[in-house]
Amino acid sequence: MDAAAFCGVVYGISALAGFLGALTGLGGGVVVTPVLTTLLGVDLHYAIGASLVSVIATSSGAAAAYVREGYSNIRSGMFLEIATTLGAVAGAHLTTALPASTLAIIFGAVLLYSAWHSLHVRKEVPAQKSDPLAVRLRLEGSYPGREGPVSYRVDRVKGGFSLMFVAGILSGLLGIGSGAMKVIAMDQVMRFPFKVSTTTSNFMIGVTAAASAGVYLSRGYIDPRVAMPVMLGVLTGSVLGARRLVAFRTRFLRVVFALVVGALALEMLVRAFGGGF
Amino acid sequence: MTDQQLDQVIGKLLRAGVLLSAAVVFAGGVWLLLEIAHTPANFRHFQPPPAGLRSTGGIIGGLAHPNPQLVIQFGLLLLVATPVARVILSVIVFAIQRDRLYVVITLIVLAVLGYSLAVPHG
Numbered sequence: 001m002d003a004a005a006f007c008g009v010v011y012g013i014s015a016l017a018g019f020l021g022a023l024t025g026l027g028g029g030v031v032v033t034p035v036l037t038t039l040l041g042v043d044l045h046y047a048i049g050a051s052l053v054s055v056i057a058t059s060s061g062a063a064a065a066y067v068r069e070g071y072s073n074i075r076s077g078m079f080l081e082i083a084t085t086l087g088a089v090a091g092a093h094l095t096t097a098l099p100a101s102t103l104a105i106i107f108g109a110v111l112l113y114s115a116w117h118s119l120h121v122r123k124e125v126p127a128q129k130s131d132p133l134a135v136r137l138r139l140e141g142s143y144p145g146r147e148g149p150v151s152y153r154v155d156r157v158k159g160g161f162s163l164m165f166v167a168g169i170l171s172g173l174l175g176i177g178s179g180a181m182k183v184i185a186m187d188q189v190m191r192f193p194f195k196v197s198t199t200t201s202n203f204m205i206g207v208t209a210a211a212s213a214g215v216y217l218s219r220g221y222i223d224p225r226v227a228m229p230v231m232l233g234v235l236t237g238s239v240l241g242a243r244r245l246v247a248f249r250t251r252f253l254r255v256v257f258a259l260v261v262g263a264l265a266l267e268m269l270v271r272a273f274g275g276g277f
Numbered sequence: 278m279t280d281q282q283l284d285q286v287i288g289k290l291l292r293a294g295v296l297l298s299a300a301v302v303f304a305g306g307v308w309l310l311l312e313i314a315h316t317p318a319n320f321r322h323f324q325p326p327p328a329g330l331r332s333t334g335g336i337i338g339g340l341a342h343p344n345p346q347l348v349i350q351f352g353l354l355l356l357v358a359t360p361v362a363r364v365i366l367s368v369i370v371f372a373i374q375r376d377r378l379y380v381v382i383t384l385i386v387l388a389v390l391g392y393s394l395a396v397p398h399g
Contacts, residue, residue: 004310006318043323053353057299060291060359070284078367078383085389093398137378206291206360207386213357214393218332220325224349225318228306231353235299 003225009040010229011236018058018237024257026118027177027205029055030111032230034264037104037277042226044100044277048175049221052209054234055177059206061238072199073141073192076154080164081204084182085211087168092215095173104272107174111265115258117180127155127191134190143196152193160190164204172212175221177205283370287363294359301352309345333394361390 001009017031029051036047095103130140134154142151163185167178182204186197216222271277326346329335336350364387371379 001318002315003318004314006320007306007310040320042320045323046320053356056356056360057295060295060356063288063291072284074283074367075379078364078379078386081364081386082382082389085386085393089389089393092393207364207390210357210360211390211393214333214390214395215398217394218398220323220331222350222353223320223326224305224330224346224353225309226320227353228302228309228349231302231356232299232306235295 006040007229010036010226011233013039014054014230014233015237015240018054018234018239019241020237020253020257020260021058021234022062022238022241024118024254026114026257026261027055027058027179029058029234030114030176031261031264032234033107033175034111034268036226036230038264038267038271044103045095045219045221046223046226048095048103049216049223050175050227050230052175052212052216053222053227054231055171055175055209056206056213057231057235058238059177059202059209061235062202062242063206071143071195072203073139073196074200074203075137076139076141076186076192077200077203079137079139080161080185081207083161083164084168084171084178084204084208087165087170088172088208088211089215091169091172091174092212093172094169095216095221096219098173100277101272101275103174104268104277106170108265108269108272110170110174110176111261111268114180115262115265117184118254118258118261122184122188122194124187124194125191126193127153129153129155131155131157133157139190141196143193150193152196153191155191156189160185163189168208168211171205171208172215175212175216177209179205283367287366290362290366291359294355294362298352298356298359301355302349303352305345305348305350305352308348312345332397357394361387361394364390 013035014032021027032051033047036042037044130153134157139154142149167181171178179201182201183197186192186201187194329339330346330350336354339347368383371383
Protein backbone atom coordinates (compact mmCIF):
# COMPACT_ATOMS: atom_id res chain seq x y z
CA MET A 1 0.00 0.00 0.00
CA ASP A 2 1.36 3.45 -0.84
CA ALA A 3 1.18 6.41 1.52
CA ALA A 4 -1.88 7.97 -0.17
CA ALA A 5 -3.90 4.74 -0.02
CA PHE A 6 -2.87 4.11 3.61
CA CYS A 7 -3.93 7.62 4.52
CA GLY A 8 -7.30 7.26 2.79
CA VAL A 9 -8.08 3.85 4.33
CA VAL A 10 -7.05 4.95 7.83
CA TYR A 11 -9.05 8.18 7.50
CA GLY A 12 -12.16 6.26 6.44
CA ILE A 13 -11.92 3.66 9.21
CA SER A 14 -11.25 6.34 11.82
CA ALA A 15 -14.21 8.42 10.63
CA LEU A 16 -16.49 5.38 10.96
CA ALA A 17 -15.08 4.64 14.43
CA GLY A 18 -15.59 8.26 15.50
CA PHE A 19 -19.13 8.29 14.10
CA LEU A 20 -20.19 5.09 15.87
CA GLY A 21 -18.33 6.13 19.01
CA ALA A 22 -20.24 9.41 19.21
CA LEU A 23 -23.60 7.78 18.48
CA THR A 24 -23.21 5.13 21.14
CA GLY A 25 -21.35 7.28 23.63
CA LEU A 26 -18.51 4.77 23.78
CA GLY A 27 -15.90 7.02 22.17
CA GLY A 28 -14.13 6.20 18.92
CA GLY A 29 -10.61 5.79 20.24
CA VAL A 30 -11.28 2.37 21.66
CA VAL A 31 -11.99 0.87 18.22
CA VAL A 32 -9.19 2.54 16.25
CA THR A 33 -6.32 0.60 17.82
CA PRO A 34 -7.66 -2.95 17.26
CA VAL A 35 -8.65 -2.09 13.67
CA LEU A 36 -5.26 -0.57 12.84
CA THR A 37 -3.35 -3.45 14.38
CA THR A 38 -5.43 -6.47 13.37
CA LEU A 39 -6.71 -5.35 9.94
CA LEU A 40 -3.90 -3.12 8.68
CA GLY A 41 -0.96 -4.69 10.51
CA VAL A 42 0.14 -1.39 12.05
CA ASP A 43 2.48 -1.80 15.04
CA LEU A 44 0.65 -1.46 18.37
CA HIS A 45 2.76 1.49 19.51
CA TYR A 46 1.92 3.66 16.49
CA ALA A 47 -1.74 2.72 16.93
CA ILE A 48 -2.04 3.64 20.60
CA GLY A 49 -0.18 6.91 19.99
CA ALA A 50 -2.59 7.91 17.22
CA SER A 51 -5.57 6.76 19.27
CA LEU A 52 -4.50 8.84 22.28
CA VAL A 53 -4.37 11.96 20.13
CA SER A 54 -7.84 11.29 18.71
CA VAL A 55 -9.18 10.84 22.24
CA ILE A 56 -8.14 14.42 23.06
CA ALA A 57 -9.82 15.66 19.88
CA THR A 58 -13.17 14.03 20.65
CA SER A 59 -13.12 15.03 24.31
CA SER A 60 -12.39 18.69 23.61
CA GLY A 61 -14.75 18.72 20.62
CA ALA A 62 -17.65 17.24 22.56
CA ALA A 63 -16.99 19.41 25.62
CA ALA A 64 -17.95 22.50 23.65
CA ALA A 65 -21.43 21.03 23.17
CA TYR A 66 -21.73 19.70 26.72
CA VAL A 67 -20.77 22.81 28.70
CA ARG A 68 -23.65 24.84 27.35
CA GLU A 69 -26.01 22.54 29.24
CA GLY A 70 -24.39 23.29 32.61
CA TYR A 71 -24.28 19.72 33.92
CA SER A 72 -20.57 19.28 34.47
CA ASN A 73 -19.06 19.71 37.93
CA ILE A 74 -15.77 21.51 37.40
CA ARG A 75 -14.47 21.21 40.97
CA SER A 76 -15.11 17.48 41.17
CA GLY A 77 -13.55 16.99 37.74
CA MET A 78 -10.44 18.93 38.72
CA PHE A 79 -10.07 17.08 42.03
CA LEU A 80 -10.43 13.67 40.35
CA GLU A 81 -8.00 14.69 37.60
CA ILE A 82 -5.22 14.54 40.20
CA ALA A 83 -5.86 10.78 40.26
CA THR A 84 -6.35 10.31 36.51
CA THR A 85 -3.31 12.34 35.43
CA LEU A 86 -0.99 10.64 37.94
CA GLY A 87 -2.35 7.28 36.78
CA ALA A 88 -1.93 8.27 33.13
CA VAL A 89 1.74 9.18 33.56
CA ALA A 90 2.36 5.90 35.41
CA GLY A 91 0.47 3.96 32.72
CA ALA A 92 2.37 5.65 29.89
CA HIS A 93 5.68 4.71 31.50
CA LEU A 94 4.42 1.17 32.03
CA THR A 95 3.67 0.89 28.29
CA THR A 96 7.37 1.05 27.48
CA ALA A 97 8.17 -1.60 30.07
CA LEU A 98 5.61 -4.20 29.00
CA PRO A 99 5.89 -6.42 25.90
CA ALA A 100 3.42 -5.65 23.08
CA SER A 101 1.69 -9.02 23.48
CA THR A 102 0.88 -8.25 27.13
CA LEU A 103 -0.49 -4.83 26.14
CA ALA A 104 -2.63 -6.46 23.47
CA ILE A 105 -4.06 -8.95 25.97
CA ILE A 106 -4.93 -6.16 28.44
CA PHE A 107 -6.41 -4.20 25.55
CA GLY A 108 -8.57 -7.15 24.50
CA ALA A 109 -9.84 -7.61 28.05
CA VAL A 110 -10.68 -3.90 28.39
CA LEU A 111 -12.50 -4.00 25.03
CA LEU A 112 -14.58 -6.99 26.10
CA TYR A 113 -15.48 -5.19 29.28
CA SER A 114 -16.43 -2.02 27.35
CA ALA A 115 -18.70 -4.04 25.08
CA TRP A 116 -20.43 -5.60 28.07
CA HIS A 117 -20.62 -2.25 29.85
CA SER A 118 -22.32 -0.57 26.88
CA LEU A 119 -25.15 -3.12 26.97
CA HIS A 120 -25.50 -3.28 30.73
CA VAL A 121 -28.15 -0.87 32.00
CA ARG A 122 -26.97 0.91 35.14
CA LYS A 123 -29.28 2.20 37.83
CA GLU A 124 -29.10 5.73 39.13
CA VAL A 125 -28.96 5.63 42.92
CA PRO A 126 -28.76 9.13 44.41
CA ALA A 127 -26.59 9.48 47.52
CA GLN A 128 -28.73 10.14 50.61
CA LYS A 129 -26.03 12.05 52.45
CA SER A 130 -22.54 13.16 51.48
CA ASP A 131 -19.22 11.68 52.49
CA PRO A 132 -17.71 14.25 54.96
CA LEU A 133 -14.67 14.44 52.68
CA ALA A 134 -16.93 15.47 49.78
CA VAL A 135 -18.31 18.29 51.92
CA ARG A 136 -14.83 19.48 52.85
CA LEU A 137 -13.75 19.39 49.20
CA ARG A 138 -17.04 21.03 48.12
CA LEU A 139 -17.74 18.33 45.54
CA GLU A 140 -21.53 18.57 45.89
CA GLY A 141 -23.34 20.60 43.29
CA SER A 142 -26.52 21.15 41.38
CA TYR A 143 -27.66 20.97 37.78
CA PRO A 144 -30.48 22.71 35.91
CA GLY A 145 -33.72 20.73 36.15
CA ARG A 146 -37.15 21.45 34.73
CA GLU A 147 -38.25 23.21 37.92
CA GLY A 148 -35.04 24.99 38.86
CA PRO A 149 -31.67 23.68 40.06
CA VAL A 150 -31.51 20.11 41.35
CA SER A 151 -28.86 19.67 44.03
CA TYR A 152 -27.10 16.39 44.71
CA ARG A 153 -24.85 14.74 47.32
CA VAL A 154 -21.60 12.92 46.70
CA ASP A 155 -20.57 9.66 48.36
CA ARG A 156 -17.40 7.53 48.78
CA VAL A 157 -14.72 9.99 47.71
CA LYS A 158 -11.75 7.69 48.43
CA GLY A 159 -13.24 4.80 46.44
CA GLY A 160 -14.01 7.05 43.48
CA PHE A 161 -10.57 8.64 43.60
CA SER A 162 -8.86 5.22 43.64
CA LEU A 163 -10.90 3.95 40.70
CA MET A 164 -10.02 7.14 38.80
CA PHE A 165 -6.35 6.35 39.36
CA VAL A 166 -6.89 2.93 37.76
CA ALA A 167 -8.82 4.57 34.88
CA GLY A 168 -5.82 6.87 34.40
CA ILE A 169 -3.39 3.94 34.30
CA LEU A 170 -5.46 2.18 31.63
CA SER A 171 -5.72 5.39 29.64
CA GLY A 172 -1.95 5.89 29.67
CA LEU A 173 -1.22 2.22 29.12
CA LEU A 174 -3.49 1.74 26.10
CA GLY A 175 -3.99 5.23 24.64
CA ILE A 176 -7.73 5.17 25.32
CA GLY A 177 -10.08 7.60 27.08
CA SER A 178 -11.20 5.10 29.76
CA GLY A 179 -14.57 6.83 29.61
CA ALA A 180 -16.50 3.78 30.79
CA MET A 181 -14.46 3.40 33.95
CA LYS A 182 -14.56 7.13 34.71
CA VAL A 183 -18.32 7.13 34.43
CA ILE A 184 -18.56 4.10 36.74
CA ALA A 185 -16.32 5.77 39.33
CA MET A 186 -18.54 8.84 39.26
CA ASP A 187 -22.06 7.46 39.11
CA GLN A 188 -21.78 3.99 40.66
CA VAL A 189 -19.17 4.68 43.35
CA MET A 190 -19.57 8.38 44.13
CA ARG A 191 -23.28 8.46 43.23
CA PHE A 192 -23.20 11.50 40.97
CA PRO A 193 -26.32 11.87 38.78
CA PHE A 194 -25.83 10.36 35.29
CA LYS A 195 -25.90 13.67 33.46
CA VAL A 196 -23.21 15.05 35.74
CA SER A 197 -20.98 11.97 35.55
CA THR A 198 -21.15 11.70 31.74
CA THR A 199 -20.34 15.34 31.04
CA THR A 200 -17.72 15.68 33.78
CA SER A 201 -15.91 12.50 32.77
CA ASN A 202 -15.86 13.69 29.16
CA PHE A 203 -14.09 16.81 30.38
CA MET A 204 -11.60 14.72 32.31
CA ILE A 205 -10.76 12.46 29.38
CA GLY A 206 -8.90 15.23 27.50
CA VAL A 207 -6.80 16.29 30.48
CA THR A 208 -6.00 12.67 31.33
CA ALA A 209 -4.91 11.95 27.76
CA ALA A 210 -2.77 15.11 27.68
CA ALA A 211 -0.93 13.75 30.73
CA SER A 212 0.15 10.65 28.79
CA ALA A 213 0.78 12.58 25.57
CA GLY A 214 4.13 14.02 26.68
CA VAL A 215 5.47 10.58 27.53
CA TYR A 216 4.10 9.10 24.28
CA LEU A 217 5.68 11.93 22.27
CA SER A 218 9.10 11.38 23.85
CA ARG A 219 8.95 7.65 23.16
CA GLY A 220 8.00 8.22 19.53
CA TYR A 221 4.52 6.64 19.72
CA ILE A 222 2.97 9.71 18.13
CA ASP A 223 4.05 9.37 14.50
CA PRO A 224 2.68 12.18 12.31
CA ARG A 225 2.10 9.84 9.33
CA VAL A 226 -0.25 7.62 11.34
CA ALA A 227 -1.70 10.14 13.81
CA MET A 228 -2.70 12.62 11.07
CA PRO A 229 -5.34 10.48 9.27
CA VAL A 230 -6.54 8.95 12.56
CA MET A 231 -7.06 12.30 14.29
CA LEU A 232 -8.75 13.96 11.31
CA GLY A 233 -10.92 10.88 10.70
CA VAL A 234 -12.09 10.40 14.28
CA LEU A 235 -12.81 14.13 14.58
CA THR A 236 -14.87 14.19 11.35
CA GLY A 237 -16.79 11.10 12.41
CA SER A 238 -17.52 12.30 15.92
CA VAL A 239 -18.73 15.71 14.74
CA LEU A 240 -21.13 14.03 12.28
CA GLY A 241 -22.15 11.50 14.93
CA ALA A 242 -22.85 14.11 17.61
CA ARG A 243 -25.27 15.91 15.27
CA ARG A 244 -27.31 12.74 14.85
CA LEU A 245 -27.06 11.75 18.48
CA VAL A 246 -30.65 12.50 19.45
CA ALA A 247 -32.26 10.81 16.47
CA PHE A 248 -30.19 7.64 16.39
CA ARG A 249 -29.35 6.65 19.93
CA THR A 250 -31.14 3.35 19.97
CA ARG A 251 -30.65 0.07 21.73
CA PHE A 252 -30.17 -1.59 18.34
CA LEU A 253 -27.15 0.54 17.53
CA ARG A 254 -25.61 -0.14 20.93
CA VAL A 255 -25.97 -3.87 20.38
CA VAL A 256 -24.36 -3.64 16.92
CA PHE A 257 -21.47 -1.58 18.24
CA ALA A 258 -21.00 -3.88 21.23
CA LEU A 259 -20.83 -6.87 18.89
CA VAL A 260 -18.23 -5.12 16.70
CA VAL A 261 -16.16 -4.20 19.75
CA GLY A 262 -16.51 -7.72 21.14
CA ALA A 263 -15.38 -9.28 17.86
CA LEU A 264 -12.37 -6.94 17.67
CA ALA A 265 -11.50 -7.85 21.26
CA LEU A 266 -11.52 -11.57 20.50
CA GLU A 267 -9.47 -11.05 17.33
CA MET A 268 -6.93 -9.11 19.34
CA LEU A 269 -6.76 -11.73 22.10
CA VAL A 270 -6.40 -14.60 19.63
CA ARG A 271 -3.60 -12.80 17.81
CA ALA A 272 -1.87 -11.80 21.04
CA PHE A 273 -1.87 -15.38 22.37
CA GLY A 274 -0.70 -16.60 18.97
CA GLY A 275 2.33 -14.29 19.16
CA GLY A 276 0.99 -11.85 16.54
CA PHE A 277 2.15 -8.71 18.32
CA MET B 278 -17.29 35.10 36.98
CA THR B 279 -19.82 32.39 37.86
CA ASP B 280 -19.10 28.73 37.29
CA GLN B 281 -21.69 28.76 34.51
CA GLN B 282 -19.90 31.56 32.63
CA LEU B 283 -16.61 29.79 33.21
CA ASP B 284 -18.11 26.72 31.52
CA GLN B 285 -19.04 28.82 28.49
CA VAL B 286 -15.58 30.35 28.12
CA ILE B 287 -13.93 26.95 28.52
CA GLY B 288 -16.23 25.40 25.93
CA LYS B 289 -15.36 28.05 23.37
CA LEU B 290 -11.66 27.77 24.16
CA LEU B 291 -11.70 24.01 23.65
CA ARG B 292 -13.56 24.23 20.37
CA ALA B 293 -11.26 26.92 19.01
CA GLY B 294 -8.24 24.82 20.01
CA VAL B 295 -9.56 21.72 18.28
CA LEU B 296 -10.46 23.61 15.09
CA LEU B 297 -7.09 25.37 14.92
CA SER B 298 -5.25 22.12 15.52
CA ALA B 299 -7.29 20.23 12.91
CA ALA B 300 -6.57 22.98 10.35
CA VAL B 301 -2.82 22.80 10.99
CA VAL B 302 -2.78 18.97 10.91
CA PHE B 303 -4.81 19.01 7.69
CA ALA B 304 -2.43 21.50 6.05
CA GLY B 305 0.56 19.38 7.08
CA GLY B 306 -1.21 16.27 5.81
CA VAL B 307 -1.84 17.76 2.37
CA TRP B 308 1.78 18.86 2.16
CA LEU B 309 2.93 15.40 3.27
CA LEU B 310 0.85 13.64 0.62
CA LEU B 311 2.09 15.99 -2.09
CA GLU B 312 5.60 14.83 -1.26
CA ILE B 313 5.27 11.15 -0.43
CA ALA B 314 1.90 9.99 -1.86
CA HIS B 315 3.43 7.18 -3.92
CA THR B 316 6.05 5.94 -1.52
CA PRO B 317 5.20 2.68 0.29
CA ALA B 318 3.62 2.96 3.75
CA ASN B 319 4.91 0.35 6.14
CA PHE B 320 4.20 0.62 9.84
CA ARG B 321 4.55 -3.06 10.76
CA HIS B 322 7.67 -2.53 12.81
CA PHE B 323 7.99 0.24 15.32
CA GLN B 324 10.74 2.72 14.65
CA PRO B 325 10.55 5.99 16.58
CA PRO B 326 10.42 9.17 14.46
CA PRO B 327 13.52 11.43 14.47
CA ALA B 328 14.31 13.20 17.77
CA GLY B 329 13.19 16.58 16.40
CA LEU B 330 9.61 15.27 16.18
CA ARG B 331 9.61 13.80 19.68
CA SER B 332 9.71 16.75 22.07
CA THR B 333 7.74 19.93 22.62
CA GLY B 334 10.93 22.02 22.36
CA GLY B 335 12.15 20.18 19.27
CA ILE B 336 8.88 20.69 17.40
CA ILE B 337 8.51 24.37 18.22
CA GLY B 338 12.22 25.04 17.61
CA GLY B 339 12.05 23.27 14.26
CA LEU B 340 9.27 25.50 12.94
CA ALA B 341 11.83 27.97 11.56
CA HIS B 342 12.56 25.34 8.90
CA PRO B 343 9.24 23.51 8.56
CA ASN B 344 8.61 20.19 6.81
CA PRO B 345 5.30 18.32 6.45
CA GLN B 346 5.78 15.96 9.39
CA LEU B 347 6.85 18.82 11.65
CA VAL B 348 3.73 20.83 10.74
CA ILE B 349 1.49 17.84 11.58
CA GLN B 350 3.32 17.31 14.85
CA PHE B 351 2.89 21.01 15.70
CA GLY B 352 -0.84 20.72 15.00
CA LEU B 353 -1.05 17.71 17.31
CA LEU B 354 0.83 19.69 19.96
CA LEU B 355 -1.82 22.44 19.68
CA LEU B 356 -4.44 19.76 20.28
CA VAL B 357 -2.67 18.52 23.41
CA ALA B 358 -2.39 22.16 24.53
CA THR B 359 -6.18 22.71 24.58
CA PRO B 360 -6.92 20.70 27.74
CA VAL B 361 -3.75 22.16 29.29
CA ALA B 362 -5.06 25.66 28.54
CA ARG B 363 -8.30 24.70 30.25
CA VAL B 364 -6.39 23.78 33.41
CA ILE B 365 -4.39 27.02 33.31
CA LEU B 366 -7.56 29.06 32.88
CA SER B 367 -9.12 27.24 35.83
CA VAL B 368 -6.16 28.17 38.07
CA ILE B 369 -6.71 31.82 37.20
CA VAL B 370 -10.46 31.68 37.80
CA PHE B 371 -10.08 29.88 41.14
CA ALA B 372 -7.50 32.51 42.14
CA ILE B 373 -9.92 35.32 41.29
CA GLN B 374 -12.58 33.56 43.35
CA ARG B 375 -10.01 33.34 46.20
CA ASP B 376 -10.64 29.61 46.35
CA ARG B 377 -7.27 28.57 47.77
CA LEU B 378 -8.06 24.86 48.05
CA TYR B 379 -8.89 24.61 44.35
CA VAL B 380 -5.97 26.76 43.27
CA VAL B 381 -3.75 24.15 44.97
CA ILE B 382 -5.67 21.18 43.50
CA THR B 383 -5.51 22.66 40.00
CA LEU B 384 -1.81 23.48 40.34
CA ILE B 385 -1.14 19.82 41.22
CA VAL B 386 -2.85 18.73 37.98
CA LEU B 387 -0.89 21.36 36.07
CA ALA B 388 2.37 20.12 37.59
CA VAL B 389 1.66 16.56 36.42
CA LEU B 390 0.91 17.85 32.91
CA GLY B 391 4.09 19.93 32.99
CA TYR B 392 6.13 16.92 34.02
CA SER B 393 4.74 14.89 31.13
CA LEU B 394 5.06 17.55 28.43
CA ALA B 395 8.17 19.52 29.40
CA VAL B 396 10.47 16.85 30.83
CA PRO B 397 12.12 14.50 28.31
CA HIS B 398 11.36 10.83 28.96
CA GLY B 399 14.29 8.85 27.59
